[in-house]
Amino acid sequence: MEFLHSILIKPFADMATAPDFLLQVLWEGTVSGTLYALIALGFVLIFKSSRIFNFAQGIMVVFAALTLVGLHENGVPALLAVPITLAVMYVLAMSIERVVLRPLVNQPDIILFMATIGITLFLIGFGEIIFGGENKRMITEELMIPTGSFEFEPFGGFLLIEQKDVTAVVGAVILVLALLMFLNKSKMGRAIRALGDDHQAALSVGISLSTIWVLVWFIAGVVALVTGIAWGARAGVSFALEVIAYKALPVLMLGGLESVSGAIIGGLLIGILEKLFEIYWGQPLLGGNTETWFAYVFALFVLLFRPQGLFGEKIIERV
Amino acid sequence: QDTLKLPNMSYRTGPFAATGTPHQNGQLDYMTMLNERDGGINGVKIAFDECETGYNTEKGVECYERLKSEGALVTQPWSTGITLQVLPRTNVDKIPMFGPSYGFSAMQDGKTFKWAFNAPTSYWDGASMIMTALGDGDVANLNGKKIAFLHLDHPYGKEPIPLFEKLAAEHGFTFLPIPVGLTEMQNQSAQWLQIRRERPDYVIMWGWGAMNAGAVTEAVKTRYPMDQFVSVWWGAHNPDLKLVGADGKGYRALSWNFTDSEAPVMQDIKKHVVDAGKSQIDQAGGEFDSMAYQRGVLMSVILAEAVRVAQDHAGTPNINQEQVRWGLENLNMDEARLAELGVEGMMGPLKTTCANHTGNAGAWMVQWDGEKFEKVSELLSADRALIDPLVEEEAAKYAAANAPWPTNEECSM
Amino acid sequence: MNAHTAGTQFIAADDDGVAKGDTLLEVKNVSLSFGGVKAITNISFDVKKGEIRAIIGPNGAGKTSMLNVINGFYTPQEGTITFRGQQRRAMKPHHAVRQGIARTFQNVALFKGMTTLDNIMAGRSVHMKRNIGWQMLWHGPALAEEIEHREKVEEIIDFLEIEHIRRTPVGKLPYGLQKRVELGRALAMEPSLLLLDEPMAGMNLEEKEDMSRFIIDVNQQRGTTIALIEHDMGVVMDLSDRVVVLDYGKKIADGAPDEVKNDQSVIDAYLGVAH
Amino acid sequence: MTASHASEPQPADTILAVNNIEVIYDHVILVLKGVSLSVPRGGITALLGANGAGKTTTLKAISNLLRAERGEVTKGNIVFEGEQVQALSPNELVRRGCIQVMEGRHCFGHLSIEDNLLTGAFTRRDGNAAIREDLDLVYQYFPRLKVRRQSQAGYTSGGEQQMTAIGRALMSRPKMILLDEPSMGLAPQLVEEIFEIVKKLNEEQGVSFLLAEQNTNIALRYAKYGYILESGRIVLDGEAQALRENEDVKEFYLGVGGEGRRSFKDVKHYKRRKRWLA
Amino acid sequence: MLYRVAGQYKTSYKADFALFPVRQDAWLLAFILVLAFVVFPMTASEFVFRTLLIPVLIYSLAALGLNILTGYAGQLSLGTGAFMGVGAYACYKLMTIFPGLNLLAAVLMSGFVSAAIGVAFGLPSLRIKGFYLAIATLAAQFFLVWLFQKWGWLYNYSASGAIQVPNISILGFTFAGPTAPAINQYFFVLCTVTLITFVAINLTRGRIGRQWKAVRDMDIAAELVGINLMKAKLLAFFVSSYIIGVAGALFVFLWRGAAEANLFDIPLSFRVLFIAIIGGLGSILGNYLGAILIVALPVIISGVPAALGLPLTPATVDHLNIMIIGALIILFLILEPHGLARLWAVAREKLIIWPFPH
């Protein structure tokens, strides 16, 4: 009885008694969710265009952010560092296409997946040689991202919303809308989706794999840079950031591996639910730190009912 | 034998490199300085080889085996995980293990852990000193307060929990452990939401690597009063605080070392190593003046002193593992000796014995003033009456779990 | 299965309790739709023991879907299937196999990474019994069983003349040979009803002749009942005993090949010019 | 070689020439052992042969899709419109007007039929209106596709997918189409229709065709010239008319012995018969 | 000349079913076994045992387990590390609850615990496929590691939350714990690995193996030829997790000597996955080749700069090392996507037809 009370009633009572706090939790969840969604977005783009499960997305985030910060540390003005970083991401996309993807066209998914792990390791080693291991400050102010905060007093309580988080959320939403337009309305978008279905057939109708892959990996690089700035603004930039890739995987699973809107909705859903669960159930009842697995278990549960995620493409099963 | 093989298991890569690198730079630079200035210790050059582990236990084991086969005189594991692996083997391989101010607090018990050392101080000592300081000299003053313990969810982070729990039971404060997972280090909003909800009177941090930076930024963001936020020595780390700058004013940490870039030892390092271009430190970033770097220097000071003591005792500059062990067990770094070594004021006096492998040097509270750390207390010391029995109990437990476990009967507590 | 059949015939005679000429399979009022698409509308027909029954119709008529319904891969929204006297609507495909329905597929569905031999051996899974314990040991009963079944499989391989590709991973084989391996796999299941979905698509004349021969032999020597989808009218007219014609999910004709061939609605819907 | 070379088209109006190519898969499996053929501009040329003879491989070698299967052309060269093209990427070839319809359909399963068709226009630069026009043309050729144009290709029937694949290739406005087994799995009247479409495109728009086909009968009816491939070698070539009258071709590919068409039921032996060369 | 197979005829299916229909292969195996059982023990140093031989064997075993699931049954799993953890903690609990238990029995029994949990987490595979399943296995990964951290009973409530292996002897030989000589541990591991490899070979070449491969290549078709998908998949999860569990128990008891929950975290899973893929999915031999490449090679490369006298700091060496491993993975995938085992098979083909090119 006691037990049931603590899992079924008390958490909700807590929510009701401190609504301002609940709002804060929801907001924090939204922000985390947006950040997860941003990483997931990079995965989705690449998956959609090539069925490659790009494990390197996490390290691309680190790499992009470190390049930006590193350039700035070496005296390049922030607003110039951004285009240079983009150029670097473009070169990266091109090299990956040339060295890794092109020779592996039409190989089984798992092989390409492994190859991206290879890329990850390579970039970790390479990045650490260039940038070193220490935690660096993101150049938030220099990029003219507002750093102040809004404070509200809802329900006589206290709600704190940081401006840079607002920027991240708004930025993510714009990015998603733009990508949706691009994928669904443009010729490139259609080619990207075609490529995901069948590499060889795409080649045969004259879709240029190299062009598309470079393009897609570059867009993923841009998404990575945005992600890197948003995360970096919270806790600095270092290679420790690489592990955040794991936070994006359940988002993908939930939203569907090839759905852009799935990434954002899945991200928000997971961000908010995992925060609620941790605060109201995990910490009081399970010893905390449930965020490491909650998203996975939740997504797994949803998958049992929708094996392709909430918005993913149905697996075509025919004989 | 023409060199003293004193290798280090460093990690300049991976998620914890941010804290590892400056410490290991400090350790390395002091040894290099000895080689440059004095030609080693008592005329024997030091081979301070590094073996990179990336804070990865697996590589740690590989390093251990490699260094052992190369005739290492000491093991400096630099991670609780690796310490765990190596600790049981010390008795067999007979190589002393030196984990300055990390590893197991129970390693203090030299009778049980004949080959393991964690001088100058242990985590339990640290926990006790912090609690005493927070209670203004008496933990009893914390009665009725709520104390949150933000820690890495890892053996290292869990290490002081038994001590806090004991204190909480004795003195009637509420103890609230808040774990931070490895993947959550960068985004601790759940933890800080919990802190906001629970409104603890103090937050004590046992963090490492990217976690500390994350916590400091979150604390600033959630407007947690900085002067109620205290860390163990690893949190006295300048780059973490530089992220928040003036907003971090008031943040405190317990540190067994303090910076003094003018101290003779630092000047010698500057002259013989840094200015000679033999250091890997980031000079522009102010690493030389940082707490972590100078802490690393002191770690090597202690080890070199042990070697010296051992050489004197053995009557030969060429010593073996057993003799290094003896040296670590017979350190006597009083004020005078500290001054001779040129580290006066940088650390508290230290004396180890056969029974006490920690030496229980004291520590200071240091506070971030917006730009750098300042000493804000006298040299504190831990509550021995509280810790020693706990050490004995835990050591006995360890020995029982690993029976048959040889104890060093030569020394009695 | 009867293991003691005399003679060199590679497959045991079929004794599923249905006499030759009786109804083996009956499809009654079956309808199937996918979302809005009506693939099959209220179709009934039967297959008699021992005959070769052809199903023809234009592309998208619902022929493949019909086979999918028969072997349990799709569950029809309406109607019933009666096989060997047992009536059902839904069932798991692997149960259908156990009951004696085997098939080949329109788009070859072989196990691409496995060799020809393994593919056909996989077809015998249903007949192999040794448990995991024996399998772990391999020597002894598991090996004996393996050899016993290997012999049968080798006979099929001989019969289909695919000895030379026994150890080739089937993914690398040309299409025509893949189709043959697929037939081999279906035969290995020792079915009493064999469903063939366009077994001769993509073959040249010579190969079609070979394939026809295989089909006739299976049908005659073993008495296996066959339902066949094929677009080559020559093959259909020559081989089949009766033909059912589907058009956009509806049955438009059913009867002997000659009747069907001259049926005007069939000519309009499917044949185009009379052959 | 049994056929005369006199009738071979002059190089000047040859749109595609394959000269003595050798193809190896996986570094070890030698599949084509010196294949040469040519297609005249505005011609329809058939490539005939048994399963595994190497027809598909030849076509893929031309359209440069081999690399994706770990195959490579190790000898010889391929000339399209007077230029060597072995080194070009497949999309460049499509841009230049040479497109392949792959064997086994290869539709984009998750795209609608219409989107599938539109992907065919990827290399085109002549604006949406022109593309729309061609789309209507394709729908005219294949009315069934118009009905199902919003369906996901993965769920359409085999024949519908085949039509989609051919329609998709037409969308690129090619000068030359490499057609791999277009009749496979199509209903008889559709087969006729497709070949009629081939003929129409050929006559009205001057598109050249190289078609690999098992249905020798119909292929030789529409093609002007034919090559017969056995185990990676060309064993016979000639005008379609001549081939149709060749006794061996009649016996093995057309199924007409001396006394008219054989019934499939009457084939009494199924032992492999002797090949010409192998 | 080395691989002349001409003249070796098989006169019965039994002979054809022999493990090594080609005589040279049998010789090669005999040679390797002699190397493993006689030559290495006589020559290897403790360093070689502890950093090369023992880990290579244990990792091979874990990769073998994963390979059964991923390479044979086609179910991609990223949770290997956690299942190794289950094996390790199970063995620890068994040894602490029944201190007199024979170590071999404990190791083999702990596999069953991991197998049971593997089957539980395998249940979703009946509905979830491909990468979705792979991510779902991460649920097992993260949840189990969290459990290892939070459930004090598992580590006997030790303060650090870690487990320590006590000294364990059988018949007077110490096999586990700090005093165990490396050579004893090596033999223990070698025998266990040999035994399980033998069983795995048998399983994969018989009916069950065929069913797995069928499920992998095309699960719909597998069902349509009468294979019970549920049974086949769950059996694959069972066998795979069993082997992985045993590997985990060996990992901690015969090699590491102590473990904390984070040891079983995702990097371990990936490591094993690398080995299985680089070695070759769907191959038994590949696991050994992969383990040699992934486990032993870094140990060897990291010694190279020093041996060459290059003035690189250990950190740079390590960074270079990571880069090289990453590049090697990509290189090997491009060279032969089916792994080292296939590379060996091709080489063998060439040796058979040598000196002719085709």
Ligand SMILES: Nc1ncnc2c1ncn2[C@@H]1O[C@H](COP(=O)(O)OP(=O)(O)OP(=O)(O)O)[C@@H](O)[C@H]1O
């Ligand atoms: N990817 C591949 N790897 C290895 N061998 C291959 C590959 N693709 C085809 N082959 C081999 O090349 C030979 C020729 O195959 P190809 O597909 O070109 O024949 P085809 O004439 O098109 O036959 P079909 O009429 O069956 O389509 C076959 O023996 C086949 O086994």
Ligand SMILES: Nc1ncnc2c1ncn2[C@@H]1O[C@H](COP(=O)(O)OP(=O)(O)OP(=O)(O)O)[C@@H](O)[C@H]1O
């Ligand atoms: N799983 C499915 N989901 C949606 N529609 C389907 C599905 N399976 C079949 N259909 C539709 O049902 C109709 C009949 O398909 P079916 O494959 O049975 O045709 P068919 O007669 O075999 O044609 P073909 O001769 O071209 O192979 C087609 O229009 C097809 O698009």
Ligand SMILES: [Mg+2]
């Ligand atoms: Mg069909």
Ligand SMILES: [Mg+2]
């Ligand atoms: Mg072909």
